[in-house]
Amino acid sequence: MIVDKLGRRFRNLRVSLTAACNYACTYCVPDGKRLLKARNELPATDLLNAVVLLQQATGINKVRITGGEPLVAPRFDDFLLGVMDLELSDVSLTTNGQLLLKKKDVIAESGLKRINISLDTLNPLRFKQIARGGDLETVLSGIDSMLDLGLRIKINMVPLRTQNLSEILPMLDFCLERGIELRFIELMRMGHLLHSSSFSTDFVSMETLLEVIGEQYEFTRTNAPYDSTAVRFHIPDKGVFGVIANESEPFCRSCTRLRLSSDGYLYGCLSSINKHYIGDLLTSPPHLVLPGLQDILAKALGDKKLAFQGEVTVMKLIGG
Ligand code: SAM
Numbered sequence: 001m002i003v004d005k006l007g008r009r010f011r012n013l014r015v016s017l018t019a020a021c022n023y024a025c026t027y028c029v030p031d032g033k034r035l036l037k038a039r040n041e042l043p044a045t046d047l048l049n050a051v052v053l054l055q056q057a058t059g060i061n062k063v064r065i066t067g068g069e070p071l072v073a074p075r076f077d078d079f080l081l082g083v084m085d086l087e088l089s090d091v092s093l094t095t096n097g098q099l100l101l102k103k104k105d106v107i108a109e110s111g112l113k114r115i116n117i118s119l120d121t122l123n124p125l126r127f128k129q130i131a132r133g134g135d136l137e138t139v140l141s142g143i144d145s146m147l148d149l150g151l152r153i154k155i156n157m158v159p160l161r162t163q164n165l166s167e168i169l170p171m172l173d174f175c176l177e178r179g180i181e182l183r184f185i186e187l188m189r190m191g192h193l194l195h196s197s198s199f200s201t202d203f204v205s206m207e208t209l210l211e212v213i214g215e216q217y218e219f220t221r222t223n224a225p226y227d228s229t230a231v232r233f234h235i236p237d238k239g240v241f242g243v244i245a246n247e248s249e250p251f252c253r254s255c256t257r258l259r260l261s262s263d264g265y266l267y268g269c270l271s272s273i274n275k276h277y278i279g280d281l282l283t284s285p286p287h288l289v290l291p292g293l294q295d296i297l298a299k300a301l302g303d304k305k306l307a308f309q310g311e312v313t314v315m316k317l318i319g320g
Contacts (some may be wrong), residue, residue, distance in 0.1 A: 002301055005271055008255060008256060010054075010300075010301065012256050013051065015083075015260045016067050016317070017261045018068040020067070021035065022099075023069065023134055026129075026132065027187060028190075030191070030192040039166070041176055042263065047082065048079060053282070053290070062092075064116075067095075068262065068317075069096055071098070071099035071103050073262075076106075077106045080093070080110045081106070083307070092116060093107075097118070097143060098139060099142070100145055100146060107146070116154045116155070117155050118156045124136045143155075153178075154183055157185070159204040160204065169198065175239070176238045183230055186203070186246050186247050187202055189310025191313065206249065218234075228251070229244050231244075246308045250307050252269075252305055252306055252308055258300060261318050270311060272311060274300075275318075276296045
């Protein structure tokens with residue numbers, strides 16, 4: 001097992017099924033171009049094989065399927081069914097929810113238990129301005145369809161000072177009424193935001209968020225697992241919400257995440273530009289595969305930082 005000085009090891013794998021996305025969220029895709037894939041995306045069988053090998057090499061036992069938008073990838077069905085057949089302690093999916101109605105049957109067939117759906121606003125016009133693709137009603141129907149299936153749902157919202165600050169409480173009410181855990185993601189200095197003034201203009205800190213929520217609700221901080229990304233709060237008789245506080249309270253020192261991009265690169269840290277290609281290893285003679293992977297994983301673990309600094313890497317390329 002590869003472990004660093006802080007006791008960090010890889011336990012959670014995020015697989016980006018494709019870099020293509022049917023949205024072009026202002027904070028993620030500055031040029032507004034949708035559906036752009038990475039140049040050499042690996043076939044589903046290679047990505048699945050990579051998951052099996054990473055499981056053997058590092059003891060990874062949790063996999064999140066993400067993107068880009070994973071549901072636009074033609075290989076989504078095969079990959080989901082394949083991953084669900086592996087002996088993993090947890091499989092989850094992160095999606096913008098636009099295609100959930102279309103994928104309801106395969107999700108039911110797969111036995112998936114939990115899903116994260118990204119939604120930044122309940123206002124249809126605002127939705128179009130932020131996501132620059134899709135429509136709100138379809139996402140809301142998709143959320144209902146997942147509730148019908150009995151999936152455990154978390155909704156991810158990125159609060160942006162100039163765009164959806166007034167929707168923090170309506171979004172929280174929407175989630176509490178449905179037994180959904182809302183997770184506010186502090187805006188991260190990724191991609192174009194690393195060197196853009198729009199980061200500081202739009203950034204909403206955990207402190208500000210809690211002030212806004214405190215106007216309506218009393219809440220207390222609750223325990224979160226050791227390597228959780230979120231700080232969690234309990235509102236008595238109502239439910240729970242979380243904050244992924246990359247800036248205010250970074251979780252880098254207990255980070256166990258590893259990312260695999262759709263074009264076959266491993267990323268050990270969001271705050272590092274380093275990436276490690278494993279596409280060719282997947283077709284190497286079997287006796288070379290695991291040692292080769294161990295070398296690469298040691299390098300990827302060495303990329304982990306002590307605090308979140310952001311990077312020019314675009315979230316949709318590496319699997320948010
Ligand atoms: N398309 C899927 C979705 O929308 O959930 C998965 C990929 S998306 C990159 C994953 C998450 O990253 C979304 O919740 C999105 O809001 C978030 N995200 C992207 N760029 C971000 C940034 N700069 N800061 C904070 N969150 C970001």
